[in-house]
Amino acid sequence: xxxxxxxxxxxxxxxxxxxxxxxxxxxxxxxxxxxxxxxxxxxxxxxxxxxxxxxxxxxxxxxxxxxxxxxxxxxxxxxxxxxxxxxxxxxxxxxxxxxxxxxxxxxxxxxxxxxxxxxxxxxxxxxxxxxxxxxxxxxxxx
Numbered sequence: 655x656x657x658x659x660x661x662x663x664x665x666x667x668x669x670x671x672x673x674x675x676x677x678x679x680x681x682x683x684x685x686x687x688x689x690x691x692x693x694x695x696x697x698x699x700x701x702x703x704x705x706x707x708x709x710x711x712x713x714x715x716x717x718x719x720x721x722x723x724x725x726x727x728x729x730x731x732x733x734x735x736x737x738x739x740x741x742x743x744x745x746x747x748x749x750x751x752x753x754x755x756x757x758x759x760x761x762x763x764x765x766x767x768x769x770x771x772x773x774x775x776x777x778x779x780x781x782x783x784x785x786x787x788x789x790x791x792x793x794x795x796x
Contacts, residue, residue, distance in 0.1 A: 667725065669720060670720070677787045682712070743775070748775055774786070
């Protein structure tokens, strides 16, 4: 899967979507489909709801594929989560790591992650080590 990052703004808040991190939990559009609608293009329309409603919905994203920053903030990439690291096993799904982590690939390249990172547990992701939602297609149990 090609790693794509897209940004959508309503002039107050910018929603950042990283497709390679998405585990297709559907929490985004099931809670605020006037902003998140996967059957339309673009699938994110931040003008569809008040900024605070968007922020609350984005915070529900379990993989961190969706994030946001207020446009008055300088750079979303510099934002760090001030919290301890917590690891949670999602039933029949990914390993969710909450907090600031650095992921080093086989070539030694490091990627800084914050908020939530979903790691594959089923072994079938095409975006390893990250979850891509394949566990649902193969009926992974664990």
